[in-house]
Amino acid sequence: MTHFSIPEILALVERANEISSTSHLDQLLVQMFDLILEVCGAESGTLYLLDQSAGELEFRLVRGSTSPNLVGKRIPKDVGIVGATIRERRPLEVVDIVNDPRWYRGPSETAAHRVTKVISFPLLLRSEPTGVIQIFNYQWAELELIQLLGNRMASEVEQAALLESSRSYSQRLEALVSIIGKIASSLDRDQILQIILEYASVLLDAEASSLFLVDEQTGDLVLQSASKTQTADLSNIRVPPGKGVIGHVVQTGETVLVADVTRDERYYKGIDQNTGFATRSILAVPLRSREIKMGVSEMNGVAEHVIGGVEVLNKRVKTFTSEDARLLETLASHAATVLQIADLYNSTNELFHSVLRVTSAMVDARDRYTEGHSQRVSDFAVAIATELGLPAEMVRHIQISGLLHDVGKIGVADAILNKTGALTPAEFAEMKKHPTIGANILKEVAVLKVEMAGVLEHHEKLDGSGYPAGLRGDQISLMGRVLAAADVFDALTSDRPYRKGWDVEETFEKMINGIGTHFDGECVHALIRAYTKNLVHTQHERERLKAQ
Ligand code: C2E
Ligand code: SIN
Ligand code: SIN
Ligand code: FE
Numbered sequence: 001m002t003h004f005s006i007p008e009i010l011a012l013v014e015r016a017n018e019i020s021s022t023s024h025l026d027q028l029l030v031q032m033f034d035l036i037l038e039v040c041g042a043e044s045g046t047l048y049l050l051d052q053s054a055g056e057l058e059f060r061l062v063r064g065s066t067s068p069n070l071v072g073k074r075i076p077k078d079v080g081i082v083g084a085t086i087r088e089r090r091p092l093e094v095v096d097i098v099n100d101p102r103w104y105r106g107p108s109e110t111a112a113h114r115v116t117k118v119i120s121f122p123l124l125l126r127s128e129p130t131g132v133i134q135i136f137n138y139q140w141a142e143l144e145l146i147q148l149l150g151n152r153m154a155s156e157v158e159q160a161a162l163l164e165s166s167r168s169y170s171q172r173l174e175a176l177v178s179i180i181g182k183i184a185s186s187l188d189r190d191q192i193l194q195i196i197l198e199y200a201s202v203l204l205d206a207e208a209s210s211l212f213l214v215d216e217q218t219g220d221l222v223l224q225s226a227s228k229t230q231t232a233d234l235s236n237i238r239v240p241p242g243k244g245v246i247g248h249v250v251q252t253g254e255t256v257l258v259a260d261v262t263r264d265e266r267y268y269k270g271i272d273q274n275t276g277f278a279t280r281s282i283l284a285v286p287l288r289s290r291e292i293k294m295g296v297s298e299m300n301g302v303a304e305h306v307i308g309g310v311e312v313l314n315k316r317v318k319t320f321t322s323e324d325a326r327l328l329e330t331l332a333s334h335a336a337t338v339l340q341i342a343d344l345y346n347s348t349n350e351l352f353h354s355v356l357r358v359t360s361a362m363v364d365a366r367d368r369y370t371e372g373h374s375q376r377v378s379d380f381a382v383a384i385a386t387e388l389g390l391p392a393e394m395v396r397h398i399q400i401s402g403l404l405h406d407v408g409k410i411g412v413a414d415a416i417l418n419k420t421g422a423l424t425p426a427e428f429a430e431m432k433k434h435p436t437i438g439a440n441i442l443k444e445v446a447v448l449k450v451e452m453a454g455v456l457e458h459h460e461k462l463d464g465s466g467y468p469a470g471l472r473g474d475q476i477s478l479m480g481r482v483l484a485a486a487d488v489f490d491a492l493t494s495d496r497p498y499r500k501g502w503d504v505e506e507t508f509e510k511m512i513n514g515i516g517t518h519f520d521g522e523c524v525h526a527l528i529r530a531y532t533k534n535l536v537h538t539q540h541e542r543e544r545l546k547a548q
Pocket of ligand 3: 269282
């Protein structure tokens with residue numbers, strides 16, 4: 001027999017449907033809970049939610065006589081009548097609580113003296129308990145009806161909770177993506193490390209974070225960087241191989257969550273002793289990377305190995321979760337890739353510059369009277385470009401183009417290149433091929449596209465009398481005009497087998513005379529300014545400086 005008529009029950013279901021349309025978790029809980037209280041004719045009750053991973057029940061809502069500051073408190077999931085409800089997965093009715101052997105004198109004890117009887121029923125989701133509702137001093141024990149409403153509540157709560165957590169999870173993912181973007185925008189190792197640590201703490205709501213890399217020689221883990229650096233000099237902080245939570249992570253490649261370091265034997269005190277930081281909880285993940293070798297194009301079969309690890313310390317609210325672990329793993333995996341790209345970039349850059357140095361030295365070595373010519377032309381061209389206020393990127397292209405401007409002389413016969421006297425017209429015709437030969441060599445090198453113009457056009461003249469194309473005025477690229485001034489300045493002030501080097505004054509006089517026919521006036525004046533500021537030195541001046 002039920003206290004409610006069929007129409008009343010239908011009306012209740014209708015109200016439950018209405019409540020379900022709210023997607024806000026807290027509102028949903030309150031309204032469903034109040035509906036259940038109403039159905040029981042009761043004024044006091046408690047809603048617990050089960051935290052399965054912690055094995056605890058949390059007071060989520062408290063109505064009536066029981067004190068509201070219980071909300072958020074936790075009790076073990078297996079104690080009391082509430083625990084029995086979880087175990088038995090069915091409604092329990094207890095009419096004399098205080099004398100029931102199962103009664104748990106937990107945090108609600110002081111309020112319990114006013115309570116005589118209780119209906120305690122589980123919130124079941126696909127038959128699994130997700131919480132418990134207790135209704136005190138009820139008028140009607142409509143167990144089936146409230147169990148129905150309870151289960152409805154459980155499934156609505158699940159959906160709302162999922163929505164809410166995915167909302168914040170997707171926010172965290174968004175944050176993660178933007179952090180990865182920031183990391184990838186730098187090629188500077190130290191800057192990358194700093195960004196990783198700064199944002200790892202923020203993303204994981206941790207008090208501090210640190211990053212360790214394996215020292216290949218000793219196997220030690222070396223602290224590279226830490227977000228809390230005020231206290232100590234970190235440069236010598238090392239963890240012996242396999243020691244500490246971090247050592248375990250690096251050795252096994254596993255992610256480790258430590259909720260309380262005092263209860264984990266792996267925890268290594270050495271670092272806190274050095275930094276003065278008090279570690280309570282740790283989430284640590286490995287940094288993995290593939291080894292990339294220069295000159296080896298085959299990347300298959302290059303095994304990933306652990307190069308270090310990242311730790312975040314002391315979650316500010318509650319404990320690190322498996323969601324935190326996933327986020328940090330993703331961050332670490334991208335961080336390792338970016339670090340590797342930075343290393344690769346730096347070694348490629350080094351390689352590139354040594355190839356440039358070797359190439360220009362080779363050119364100068366073949367032409368034994370022009371030793372150091374390429375380097376000086378490059379220096380002068382940089383000085384001109386800087387005086388002209390060209391962007392740094394362009395200055396760099398001009399610098400490289402200067403180093404390579406005569407690379408085509410590699411294709412000119414020794415007999416012509418090293419002839420001590422004047423060239424015959426036929427010989428000079430051969431010599432004039434060097435800009436084209438040089439440009440053809442550079443055409444094969446994708447990264448030197450921009451530099452090609454300087455190599456091809458450094459012997460063009462403004463009046464169209466130059467070679468190889470006879471370009472005029474603005475048809476000659478700015479790079480070509482800069483290099484022409486730099487090239488002739490060095491050629492004239494340097495000794496040649498067929499003549500001595502000219503004075504700087506004479507040289508500038510000759511170059512000023514050539515403005516408009518041979519040279520771009522702005523380039524010549526920029527060079528004169530740079531020379532007056534003592535920013536450039538001729539071959540003779542360099543020799544004198546070296547002799548001192
Ligand atoms: P380079 O010696 O590096 O000279 C570069 C450019 O500076 C020359 O381009 C020219 O414009 C100018 N220059 C160099 N020395 C003199 C000079 O004594 N007087 C004048 N007025 N201008 C000078 P250019 O003429 O197209 O020559 C290109 C390259 O051909 C030279 O490079 C050099 O390697 C070679 N070369 C030119 N003339 C002779 C020569 O008479 N004998 C030999 N052995 N090589 C020559
Ligand atoms: C229990 O379930 O044992 C505790 C009941 C109460 O809140 O008083
Ligand atoms: C450890 O990994 O055991 C040490 C953690 C720390 O203090 O950084
Ligand atoms: Fe040249």
